Every structure is written in structure tokens, then in C-alpha cells.
Amino acid sequence: MVTSSTPRGGRRPGATSTRAAILAAARAAFFERSYDGATIRGIAAAAAVDPALVLHYYGSKRGLFAAAMDLPFDPGDVVAAALAAPREERGLALARAALTAWEAPGSGEVLIGLMRSAVSDEASAARLREFLTEAVLVPVAASLEGPRAMLVASLAMSHLMGVLFARHIARVGPLADASLAGLVPLLGAALQQYFDAAPEAPA
Amino acid sequence: MVTSSTPRGGRRPGATSTRAAILAAARAAFFERSYDGATIRGIAAAAAVDPALVLHYYGSKRGLFAAAMDLPFDPGDVVAAALAAPREERGLALARAALTAWEAPGSGEVLIGLMRSAVSDEASAARLREFLTEAVLVPVAASLEGPRAMLVASLAMSHLMGVLFARHIARVGPLADASLAGLVPLLGAALQQYFDAAPEAPA
DNA sequence: CGGGTGATTCAACAAGCGTAGAATTCAACA
DNA sequence: TGTTGAATTCTACGCTTGTTGAATCACCCG
Numbered sequence: 001m002v003t004s005s006t007p008r009g010g011r012r013p014g015a016t017s018t019r020a021a022i023l024a025a026a027r028a029a030f031f032e033r034s035y036d037g038a039t040i041r042g043i044a045a046a047a048a049v050d051p052a053l054v055l056h057y058y059g060s061k062r063g064l065f066a067a068a069m070d071l072p073f074d075p076g077d078v079v080a081a082a083l084a085a086p087r088e089e090r091g092l093a094l095a096r097a098a099l100t101a102w103e104a105p106g107s108g109e110v111l112i113g114l115m116r117s118a119v120s121d122e123a124s125a126a127r128l129r130e131f132l133t134e135a136v137l138v139p140v141a142a143s144l145e146g147p148r149a150m151l152v153a154s155l156a157m158s159h160l161m162g163v164l165f166a167r168h169i170a171r172v173g174p175l176a177d178a179s180l181a182g183l184v185p186l187l188g189a190a191l192q193q194y195f196d197a198a199p200e201a202p203a
Numbered sequence: 204m205v206t207s208s209t210p211r212g213g214r215r216p217g218a219t220s221t222r223a224a225i226l227a228a229a230r231a232a233f234f235e236r237s238y239d240g241a242t243i244r245g246i247a248a249a250a251a252v253d254p255a256l257v258l259h260y261y262g263s264k265r266g267l268f269a270a271a272m273d274l275p276f277d278p279g280d281v282v283a284a285a286l287a288a289p290r291e292e293r294g295l296a297l298a299r300a301a302l303t304a305w306e307a308p309g310s311g312e313v314l315i316g317l318m319r320s321a322v323s324d325e326a327s328a329a330r331l332r333e334f335l336t337e338a339v340l341v342p343v344a345a346s347l348e349g350p351r352a353m354l355v356a357s358l359a360m361s362h363l364m365g366v367l368f369a370r371h372i373a374r375v376g377p378l379a380d381a382s383l384a385g386l387v388p389l390l391g392a393a394l395q396q397y398f399d400a401a402p403e404a405p406a
Numbered sequence: 407c408g409g410g411t412g413a414t415t416c417a418a419c420a421a422g423c424g425t426a427g428a429a430t431t432c433a434a435c436a
Numbered sequence: 437t438g439t440t441g442a443a444t445t446c447t448a449c450g451c452t453t454g455t456t457g458a459a460t461c462a463c464c465c466g
Contacts, residue, residue: 119237119319125374132373154377158369158370159361172336172357174356178354183358186397190393
């Protein structure tokens, strides 16, 4: 008698894209449940795979997290492009760039997952700190001048984080439902106000 | 032979302030580790008490959380007081009121604990949503007019949440170290800008 | 065609979690 | 001075978690 059901162990026939499937499932899990909330068993189930395979590929939960949280784009580029806009449009440009960047599937999940995880996991918090400082704070502050440049830049960044948090994590009604087109101009004006609060750095 | 060590069970002599001690320990734990991260055993240890006693008093972890997250002040009052300021100073007043309110020990911990927990716990998220809507969004939006009132109000609120997140959860350098005096004027100006973005509601 | 390498699963471990129930000791009141 | 009730602890159950080691099967190279 030929049993056509899947064997209880062993390699599957055909090409294998399992590793990528696991990574995708992990990204999704960290995105919507944070580091602590996501479980290896859950990720494995979402990828239709045994939990042990996840660890076989990525060594540990931390290793999986590190792999999943590798940004699929360079956030420094996003910020740099926005800062290249003429001075009086930088707020708008930054708002548009940031919102569209993390609204795009595959990149926004990572940043939100990082934010989510930073709440309960100190290693994630450190990584988020480093990311925000290098990719956002330093470039933005460099475009300003004066003793308050760093503070002003971090306030602008905090607003972006706040929108992210309210829209995707707390899901507060009006922000969660708002369209990008409605959001960008208002947020852009607020950011612009910060750019105007400190003198421009010399070119 | 008289054993002077603590007995293995039974009531302790003297007045009993244990219940309050447990609640304080719980607040601190939820504040710095979020709902999921905090454990009953940990809270009990911090209160120098047996874990079972925590449940004896509060029934369940959820019950303890609900008790610990009862705000020791009425946030509606904070917002209302700020909105009573003259129109051109409302941003500043709101910034000052919000920052000092959650910087004060015993009240800020609650809001931050709620934010932290909202990330991994849907019940907390719902509670945070409700809190933000009732205590901040609706009053602020009521002071404005026009179709964008609600959106503008929630953007202002998102900025407050962003500062809270960056300062106390992610602990991004410049914001975490900044003094209230340095923060308030800058944040106030950004909020004021939102108040100016929508027409004032008729008195 | 035979063997090695890698893909995949199974079963199990130890630790930590929330929670329940019985047992012990004290305080207060009749 | 009993008796009742509240405060407190001990022990233990059942569940979930990250992680491990051995076992099974398919592919590929010689």
C-alpha cells in the first residue's frame, strides 16, 4: 500500500524556499506581536514548518529576530533625499518620505516591529536607539545649526514616532483611518516648524 | 526554644499595609516591563510577599493590572485646564500640562505602563484607545471646528505620545536627557501650530 | 549506484508562567 | 476565652516557552 501522505520526517521533494518563508513569517509575527509576544512555534506554524527547523536555520530566537529586522532599505537614504529638498519644503518632504517608506509593505513592518519590541526587550530598544540616532537624528541635526539643533531634530523625530505609534500600534481611530494624502500636509507643516526653529547649517 | 525567624505561614503581627505595597510594586513592574513582561512572582518578590497573596487580593493578573492602571488623577482635567488658556497660548499650555503631569511620580508611570502594555496586549490597547479618545481627543477636537478638527487633534496627540515614547521607552538620548524647561517651548510651538491649523470652535 | 550533505520532523527537556487549594498564624469580637 | 475571619505561606498542577539531539528522507556528486 502506497501512503501518499507526507512522511513524518526527512527532506521534501522539489526546490526549497522554506528559509525565506520562515523569515517572512517571522517578520510578520514580530511586526504584529513584538519580540516577546511572537513565539517560535507560532512562526513555524505560519510557515507550515516544524519549530525545530526555525532554530536549525537561525540558531536562536535572537538570531531570527536579527535576521528579520534587517531593513530591506537604507533609511539614511530616505532621510537624505528629504533633506535635499529646498529649505522651506523639507518638512513636507520628510513627512511624505517617512510616511510612504513605512507604509510600504516589507519595510514599515520592520520599523514597527522594532518599535514594538523595544518596549519589552532592552536589546531591541538599544537597536532602535542606534537606528534612530544614525539614520534620522544625526542627518537631520546636521542640516541645522546652533545649540538646540539636536533637541529640535529629536523632537521632529519623536513626532514621526508618535504618528507611527498612534496609527499602527495603538490604532487610535482618526489616525489609523486617515489617508496619507490627508496626513502628509498637516504633519509636514509641523515638521517644517521645527526646521524653522533652528538656523540652517552652512552648506 | 523560641524561634525568632518568620513563621512559614499565617498572619503577621502589627498593622498591615501589604495591599498597598503590592499595588505599588505592580505599578512599578507594569511601568518598566509592560503587562506581559511583568510577572506575578516578580511583583510579589518586590513587595516581599508570597505570589499567592497577590492573587488573593486582586483575583487575577488582569485584575491587578486594572487596579494598578487606575489613574491617580483625572486626565480630562489636565487637558481642560490647558484648553482654558487664551487661544494663542494653548499649545504651550498643553505641552506644559501634559509634560509635567506624566513627569510627576505616580501618574506618569501609569500612562507609560499603559502605552507599554498596549503594544503586546490587545485589552490594554483598547483601554489606551478609550482613554486617549475620551480624555484628550474629544476635548481638544471640541475646541476646534471644521472637518479636519478630529484629524488635527489626533496629530497633536500623536506628538505628545511620540515624545513620551522617545523619552521614556526608547530613551533616545537628546530627548531622554532634555529638561522640561527646554522641551516645553519647542513642543508648545508645534502644538500651537496644530491649533492654528483649524478654525476655533464658537464659544 | 553509493555515500555524504542538507532539509525536515519527532520527542523531550528544563524553566517559567498564572493559578488553585489547603494549611498556618494572627487579630478582633462575643 | 473561644470562635470566626482575615492575612499569609506552601505546594502543586497544567500550560507554554526556547532549545536540543536523534532520526528520517531527498538531492547531488563521484
